[in-house]
Amino acid sequence: MEMPQKAPIGRPRGFDAEEALERAMRVFWEQGYEGASLTDLTSAMGITRTSMYAAFGNKEELFRKALRKYAEGPAAYVARALEEPTAHEVAAAFLAGSVRTTTRPDCPAGCLAVQGSLAAGAPARPARDTLAAWRDESCSRLRDRFQRAVDDGDLPPGTDTGLLARYVMTVSNGIAVQAAGGALRDDLQQVADMALRTWPPA
Known part of the structure; x- marks a missing residue:
């Protein structure tokens, strides 16, 4: 008898991480690091703060990833x-x-x-x-x-x-x-x- 497949651990993010990072990059680009609030960032990215922290880390880590995206x-x-x-x-x-x-x-x-x-x-x-x-x-x-x-x-x-x-x-x-x-x-x-x-x- 075939065993049922286990469900993947954790829930899927439910959003396009690359698209969200692209939007965060544009917010930092327009407003600078300090001028970009977490509300500005999460609103532009279309995600909650919890999802942002889970996917990208804190604001500083998000900025580093956005800068890499900008460089590339x-x-x-x-x-x-x-x-x-x-x-x-x-x-x-x-x-x-x-x-x-x-x-x-x-x-x-x-x-x-x-x-x-x-x-x-x-x-x-x-x-x-x-x-x-x-x-x-x-x-x-x-x-x-x-x-x-x-x-x-x-x-x-x-x-x-x-x-x-x-x-x-x-x-x-x-x-x-x-x-x-x-x-x-x-x-x-x-x-x-x-x-x-x-x-x-x-």
């Missing part, structure tokens, strides 16, 4: 830019990606990695630390790519690759702040183009 989605231009054949093209693609992502009509203006860190209260410290580490990693990846360009003869010997990477990151972050303030895509692309006019010759 809207901010995926960073990884693509690093694959460009020359250092100048890397910087151009990086800044153009920043302009496009921060001015998308179907998304919040600005950059989650910048918006999320513009809070000053002590409760936001973990988020600020997470974002600082994320930005530092992006800067390090740019620096390593520019060092490879020096080794390949694409950038002049003696180029301060760390400073060059920070320069590109600073322009990118400035673009995000301007976009959040309502600056237009074409105007911000002109800023990116101007920044690249001082690029070191090979």
Whole structure:
């Protein structure tokens, strides 16, 4: 006689976790870490606080997961830019990606990695630390790519690759702040183009 199958332990979530995370990402993107209340998040995600904690952990953990989703989605231009054949093209693609992502009509203006860190209260410290580490990693990846360009003869010997990477990151972050303030895509692309006019010759 065939034994009946046991019911799975625990109840199914009853919601699309990826869709809920996408919605949480947009709330953090628009309101920053501290500005996004649990009510804002759960309302946008369409779930209860209990379901949020069970699926994603606390607010800090949810933010980290939302940031990873942002890095793999809207901010995926960073990884693509690093694959460009020359250092100048890397910087151009990086800044153009920043302009496009921060001015998308179907998304919040600005950059989650910048918006999320513009809070000053002590409760936001973990988020600020997470974002600082994320930005530092992006800067390090740019620096390593520019060092490879020096080794390949694409950038002049003696180029301060760390400073060059920070320069590109600073322009990118400035673009995000301007976009959040309502600056237009074409105007911000002109800023990116101007920044690249001082690029070191090979």
